[in-house]
Amino acid sequence: MAKNVADALNRLLADSYVLQLKTQNYHWNVTGPEFYQLHLLFEAQYNELFAGIDVIAEHIRTLGNGSPGTMKEFLALTSISEGTAKTASDMVADLAGSHAALAKTCQALIDAADDADDDASEDLAIQRQRVHKSAAWMLKATVSTSVTLPKAAPAPAKAKPTPKTAPKVAAAKAAPAKAESAPAPKKAAPKRKPASKPKAATKPAPKPAAEPAANTQNPRRRASG
Numbered sequence: 001m002a003k004n005v006a007d008a009l010n011r012l013l014a015d016s017y018v019l020q021l022k023t024q025n026y027h028w029n030v031t032g033p034e035f036y037q038l039h040l041l042f043e044a045q046y047n048e049l050f051a052g053i054d055v056i057a058e059h060i061r062t063l064g065n066g067s068p069g070t071m072k073e074f075l076a077l078t079s080i081s082e083g084t085a086k087t088a089s090d091m092v093a094d095l096a097g098s099h100a101a102l103a104k105t106c107q108a109l110i111d112a113a114d115d116a117d118d119d120a121s122e123d124l125a126i127q128r129q130r131v132h133k134s135a136a137w138m139l140k141a142t143v144s145t146s147v148t149l150p151k152a153a154p155a156p157a158k159a160k161p162t163p164k165t166a167p168k169v170a171a172a173k174a175a176p177a178k179a180e181s182a183p184a185p186k187k188a189a190p191k192r193k194p195a196s197k198p199k200a201a202t203k204p205a206p207k208p209a210a211e212p213a214a215n216t217q218n219p220r221r222r223a224s225g
């Protein structure tokens with residue numbers, strides 16, 4: 001295997017491993033109103049990275065080289081910083097930048113593999129590059145919404161509230177509203193036609209006739225038994 005290809009594969013493995021850990025770190029520690037959305041997005045991305053890491057390492061072994069496999073080796077090889085962001089927006093921005101950096105690491109491998117006519121390594125690098133470009137796009141889209149929405153909303157809310165006159169006007173408007181709703185039940189009261197109900201009470205008398213019929217069935221059974 002060409003040395004340039006071997007070096008590029010080792011860097012891709014190290015970058016991927018550090019980014020996988022950083023993404024899982026943020027999956028655990030992200031907070032805020034977008035917690036659930038980001039928690040799930042980060043989980044999907046670190047799971048994808050975990051699967052990709054295994055493919056890269058085993059490809060290195062397939063080409064006849066030993067694969068880096070310790071954190072010391074990965075930290076020496078990688079260009080990706082470990083996760084230190086504390087806010088959700090900083091985490092998303094950090095991950096987006098790391099995926100963009102990994103897309104460049106993939107490009108270096110693509111170029112090295114192309115020069116060495118190593119189609120398998122080039123194909124692997126192209127597939128990984130597509131993943132990182134997609135992840136960077138998703139993360140950048142999330143950053144743009146989370147940053148603009150909170151800052152734009154509070155501004156108009158502060159300009160509207162006026163001093164002490166505002167609550168009085170609001171109270172005056174609220175009072176008539178209640179008066180309008182109150183008369184409704186009073187209109188129902190003046191109707192004194194419920195007198196017709198007692199007449200109805202006298203009519204249900206014929207119903208009890210059906211009940212004795214039901215009671216007579218048991219005595220007949222007892223008699224026959």
Ligand SMILES: [Fe+2]
Pocket residue numbers: 027043
């Ligand atoms: Fe989890």
